[in-house]
Amino acid sequence: MTDYSVEATGLTKYFDSFKAVDHVSLQVPAGCIYGVLGPNGAGKTTSLRMMLGIVDPDEGTSRLLGSHRPQAVRHRIGYLPEERGLYPGMKAREAIAFMGALRGLDWSEGRRRAATFMTELGLERVIDEKIRKMSKGMAQMVQLIGSIVHAPDLIVLDEPFSGLDPVNQERLETLVRREQARGATILFSTHVMAHAERLCDRLAIIARSARRFEGTVDDARALLPMQVRYTPRDGSDTVAALLPAGAERRGEAWHFAIEDSAVEPLLARITAGGHGVAGLSIARPALHDAFVHIVRQVDAGFDGDPEEDAIEEDAA
Amino acid sequence: MTPFLRNLLVIARRDFLAIVATPTFLLFLLAPLFMVGMGLVGGMGASQLADSARGAGRIVAIADAADVEALRAADKSLRAAMPREPATLEVRLASASLDPVAVAREKGSDTYAVMSGPLTAPRIVEREANSSSGRYLALIAGEVVRGRVAGAPPPIAPHFEALTHGGTSIAAQQSLGFGAVFVIFLVTLLLAGQTVSSLAEEKGNKVIEILAAAVPLESVFLGKLLGFLGVAILFIAFWLLVAIAGGFVAATQLDPAAIAAAGKPAAALAVAPASGWPFFIGVGFAYFVMAFLLLGAVFLGVGAQAGTVREIQMLSLPITIFQVGMFSLSAAAASAPGSRLATFAQIFPFSSPFAMAARAATDEGHGIHLLALGWQAIWVALVVYLSVRLFRAGVLSGGSGWKVWKRKRA
Numbered sequence: 096m097t098d099y100s101v102e103a104t105g106l107t108k109y110f111d112s113f114k115a116v117d118h119v120s121l122q123v124p125a126g127c128i129y130g131v132l133g134p135n136g137a138g139k140t141t142s143l144r145m146m147l148g149i150v151d152p153d154e155g156t157s158r159l160l161g162s163h164r165p166q167a168v169r170h171r172i173g174y175l176p177e178e179r180g181l182y183p184g185m186k187a188r189e190a191i192a193f194m195g196a197l198r199g200l201d202w203s204e205g206r207r208r209a210a211t212f213m214t215e216l217g218l219e220r221v222i223d224e225k226i227r228k229m230s231k232g233m234a235q236m237v238q239l240i241g242s243i244v245h246a247p248d249l250i251v252l253d254e255p256f257s258g259l260d261p262v263n264q265e266r267l268e269t270l271v272r273r274e275q276a277r278g279a280t281i282l283f284s285t286h287v288m289a290h291a292e293r294l295c296d297r298l299a300i301i302a303r304s305a306r307r308f309e310g311t312v313d314d315a316r317a318l319l320p321m322q323v324r325y326t327p328r329d330g331s332d333t334v335a336a337l338l339p340a341g342a343e344r345r346g347e348a349w350h351f352a353i354e355d356s357a358v359e360p361l362l363a364r365i366t367a368g369g370h371g372v373a374g375l376s377i378a379r380p381a382l383h384d385a386f387v388h389i390v391r392q393v394d395a396g397f398d399g400d401p402e403e404d405a406i407e408e409d410a411a
Numbered sequence: 412m413t414p415f416l417r418n419l420l421v422i423a424r425r426d427f428l429a430i431v432a433t434p435t436f437l438l439f440l441l442a443p444l445f446m447v448g449m450g451l452v453g454g455m456g457a458s459q460l461a462d463s464a465r466g467a468g469r470i471v472a473i474a475d476a477a478d479v480e481a482l483r484a485a486d487k488s489l490r491a492a493m494p495r496e497p498a499t500l501e502v503r504l505a506s507a508s509l510d511p512v513a514v515a516r517e518k519g520s521d522t523y524a525v526m527s528g529p530l531t532a533p534r535i536v537e538r539e540a541n542s543s544s545g546r547y548l549a550l551i552a553g554e555v556v557r558g559r560v561a562g563a564p565p566p567i568a569p570h571f572e573a574l575t576h577g578g579t580s581i582a583a584q585q586s587l588g589f590g591a592v593f594v595i596f597l598v599t600l601l602l603a604g605q606t607v608s609s610l611a612e613e614k615g616n617k618v619i620e621i622l623a624a625a626v627p628l629e630s631v632f633l634g635k636l637l638g639f640l641g642v643a644i645l646f647i648a649f650w651l652l653v654a655i656a657g658g659f660v661a662a663t664q665l666d667p668a669a670i671a672a673a674g675k676p677a678a679a680l681a682v683a684p685a686s687g688w689p690f691f692i693g694v695g696f697a698y699f700v701m702a703f704l705l706l707g708a709v710f711l712g713v714g715a716q717a718g719t720v721r722e723i724q725m726l727s728l729p730i731t732i733f734q735v736g737m738f739s740l741s742a743a744a745a746s747a748p749g750s751r752l753a754t755f756a757q758i759f760p761f762s763s764p765f766a767m768a769a770r771a772a773t774d775e776g777h778g779i780h781l782l783a784l785g786w787q788a789i790w791v792a793l794v795v796y797l798s799v800r801l802f803r804a805g806v807l808s809g810g811s812g813w814k815v816w817k818r819k820r821a
Binding site: 144147148149151166169172174176178179180181182183184185193194196197198199238241 | 414418421425429433613617618621622623625626627
């Protein structure tokens, strides 16, 4: 038994001549919540599909829960695909039990757990309602329950938050944390940074088919210098001389980035300058900014290489 | 139970219930009623025509009172020996005013022949020259006269002995074989074609990814086949029960005399396939299952490649032609048992179930069927395996392009 629930090495997938996924490697430690972030069409879904053995990679290997054959451990895995799908004619309880049965759970036990889960998530009204009569968000919650009803050790959720209202998003976050507390490893993809920032123990950023970052949320945020917002008490323009070059004035406040090592000297300068402090905040940028920064950098790299871009457009 | 089998049954259960638990299924189940109803209406009309014709036909003997009983007795004894039963005999007492030609022309019934005059030199008026009815009247007259001349013949005590084996003619067995081919083909045609569109549902509502992630695709395909087979067997069982119940009702309504009168169909039932009825029926059912699985697997695999409902509709024509082709091949083989064509049809996997069912009608061997069933089962597995490979390669991996020939060339 390894300490990693997912170990993917060098996963590569071509669609025609387009390299949809380019040597993506991921190591998801057991028991953590791991986010795969990336812009639309970056290759997140294809990477997840390859990890789960739904799509065969052209290169690379994937190991789930210590096994090279996903089918061998399939009853310990739960998966919510990006393209949601349920049989519209099935009742919610049956749909959940069916998905559990696919993963080796007993039908009657599946039905029982379905009722419990749905009640907990505030869906008790529609337990015996057919899927086609439900709203899209409800159906998605049903499918989510179906993905975890068999209490899997590894839960893979592809864009689980999209299509949910804020209340259900909150419920989903609670559910994810609870599953982690139960001992499950959760791997999910998203392009909404707020969820990732709140939930993830570690994350990877995939852009332009390749992995561009791997680490904790704080690691990602540390990629960018800290942001300072300083409002002098006297409001004079001469304060600009004390601040680093590139400081920008918006209203009363000055905005600028600052290296970690420059924080204390700056404070000393401001105190000594005599302009006073009406407001001061020094903060790490949000994950959002780090993400946009990384993706932009990657895009800039591609723009600098027109030939590679041309190939890609051909394929698309 | 192995996990594979478990998955298979989960899929089969879902498919079976999804089909059966709908109002549409009732329509599907009762569809043959329309066929039966049409047949009944047509049949009733035809039989009424035949009945009125038969009831009206007669032959007439005009005889003296002394001859009446003798004539009736002769008719009774000779009638049964005739290859085709003559029309009803009507015996009338001779009188001066009774003109045979007038009798022959009486309205209300078809009079085939009228005999009058002394029995040694009867005058026979026929509707058509040299008719069998006329000859039959002459024969009766001859019998009466011969009896009188020779006196009562000594009674004979015949002892009948029937061949219990080899009693059924080869021709009858061949038609039995053809019947088996036809029935299996018809049922397969009606029921197996449904599998073409079965994966379209999962592709349409995106459930396929859940299935593909959770269970091996082989068990998805086989499970679907099994689900459809369940529906087919339910369908057949329902109609078999209806037929049996109908038979019982008919048996209680009819009096034994009427059943005895319908001697011909009973005689047809006495035809036995070479391998015996229980074995023939059992193996026929097994071959139906195989035919269903084999053709169903092909259709499922082909249908899985289709992207839209329209494509599935387009595909149903070549599929029907393929089925009819297999039927023709097997039918030809059934009418020429032992020929090279028959051997080919029995070995070629997609016609094998039909052709082997026909063989069971004409050939005593039992062991060969086990071999054939095994051979067909291998092909079912092979077709499913290939369908899955194609599906994985084309539909699941191909991103937006689902066609096989659009695969990556990296």
